[in-house]
Amino acid sequence: MKIAIVGAAGRMGRMLIAAVQAADGAELAGGSEAAAHPDMGCDLGELIGGDNAGVALTSDPQALFEIADAVIDFTVPTATAAHAALAADHGTALVIGTTGLDAAQQGAVDAAGEKAVIVQAANYSIGVNVLLGLVEKAAEILPDVYDIEVLDMHHHHKVDAPSGTALALGQAAAAGRNVVLDDVACKSRDGIIGARPRGEIGFATLRGGDVVGDHTVMYAGPGERVEISHKASSREVFANGAVRAALWACTQKPGLYAMKDVLGL
Ligand code: NAD
Numbered sequence: 001m002k003i004a005i006v007g008a009a010g011r012m013g014r015m016l017i018a019a020v021q022a023a024d025g026a027e028l029a030g031g032s033e034a035a036a037h038p039d040m041g042c043d044l045g046e047l048i049g050g051d052n053a054g055v056a057l058t059s060d061p062q063a064l065f066e067i068a069d070a071v072i073d074f075t076v077p078t079a080t081a082a083h084a085a086l087a088a089d090h091g092t093a094l095v096i097g098t099t100g101l102d103a104a105q106q107g108a109v110d111a112a113g114e115k116a117v118i119v120q121a122a123n124y125s126i127g128v129n130v131l132l133g134l135v136e137k138a139a140e141i142l143p144d145v146y147d148i149e150v151l152d153m154h155h156h157h158k159v160d161a162p163s164g165t166a167l168a169l170g171q172a173a174a175a176g177r178n179v180v181l182d183d184v185a186c187k188s189r190d191g192i193i194g195a196r197p198r199g200e201i202g203f204a205t206l207r208g209g210d211v212v213g214d215h216t217v218m219y220a221g222p223g224e225r226v227e228i229s230h231k232a233s234s235r236e237v238f239a240n241g242a243v244r245a246a247l248w249a250c251t252q253k254p255g256l257y258a259m260k261d262v263l264g265l
Contacts, residue, residue, distance in 0.1 A: 001027055001246070001247055002027050002031055003020045003026050003027065003031075003067045003070050004025065004029040004064035004067070004068035005017060005028075005031045005071070005072050006032045006061055006064065006071055006072070006073045006083055007032070007033065007074050007076040007079065008034075008044060009033045009039045009057060010075065011057070012097060012239065014047065015232050016060075016242060017031065017115070018048055019239035019242070020237070025253065026228050028044060029053075029055070029064065030055045030060060030064045030068065031047075031058070031064075031070040032057070032058050032165075033058075033059065034059070035124055037057070040057055040059060041057060041231070042252060043056055043057075043251050044056070044057060045224050052221050058144070060208075061082075061083060061086060062086055062263045063147060064095055065083075065086040065090040067090070068092055070092065070094070070117075071083065071093070072097070072236075072242050073094060073095065073097065073248075074097040074098055075241070076096050076159075077098055077102065077106070077206065079098075080096055080101065080105065081104070084096070084109045085108060085112065086211065087112050087115075087116040087118065089181050091254075092244065093117040093119075093252070094107060094116060094117070094118050094119070094249075095245045095246045096121075097121065097124060097238065097242055099122050099160055099162030099164025099165075100164065108148055111245040113255055115171070115219060115256065116255065117250075118257065119258070119259070119262060120258065121154075121168075121241075122165045123165040123168065123200060123213075123238065123259070124231075124237070124239075124259055125241055126241060126263060128165055128265070129260055129265060131215070131217075132168060133265060134229045135169050135228060138175025138176065139172070139173040139177050140221075144199045144227070145198070146176075146219040146220065146221035147198075147202070147218075147219070147222065148173050148201045148217065148219055149201075149202045149204060149217075149218040150162065150166045150170050150203050150204070150213065150217050150218075151166075152165065152204075152205055152206065152213070152214065152215050153207070153208070153211050153213075153214040154206075154214075155211050155212065156211050158207060162203040163205070163213070163215070166203055166215060167181075169215060170203065173201055177199075185203065186200050186201070186202045186203065188203075210235075212232045212234060212235055214230070214232070215229065215231075216230075217229075241259065241262075245259060245262045
């Protein structure tokens, strides 16, 4: 399967180059970056300190969507919305890892799912996808006297907050309680805000250093607290999961899929 990477020189993009090169059945078809990127034209293998891969970093994503069976996108929301339109035009599978999409950008992704295979996940690690199921189950079992708080900590370069994974964990908890997250979410607190409403799902965001991604869902009840945590120590888990999703996507019918579909959970 020919797999291309958009945003190939980013933190995740570089991990993805290595993951595609290492995966059985995958061939690195190319990589793109924003037009002004300083590494434009570099060989993708040399970009990550490896052997020449015979494919250069381009600013033309359309060319990638024409030749690839699947494209992997860990970029920025504006670029992801444009890539979703290209996936629909060319019928190319697209694996989206970018987080922080607004409603219009998400709409572009949803529309592309009618014409192409789109896999979208806030987190491609197997561990977090297992965690999502555990969080939903715990929220279903524990009554709403157990206050749910979702914490995430990431490196200081991260631009969106709460993290996409924290929001997905909040969605899972809300699903377990049979409520709509937007109706009960509290994404920040400051000043004299009064007592915590029962049933609220709160978020707390920590940023600092080089933390790859820590998440904890807390159920704070009377006299006890349950905490379910996941800590990623390497971006490799996301890259390997995304390549697995890309290989899977090449054999599916058009539609919008999640990582749990890829994993058969
Ligand atoms: P990063 O800033 O290191 O990389 C993003 C790259 O996209 C940059 O190199 C940037 O130049 C490039 N880019 C911007 N516009 C572009 C365009 N039009 N065409 C091509 N490339 C373009 O960020 P990162 O840490 O690699 O994270 C990228 C995204 O992936 C973020 O939204 C992050 O939250 C998300 N992420 C998701 C997962 C997951 O498992 N789903 C895991 C890690 C990160």
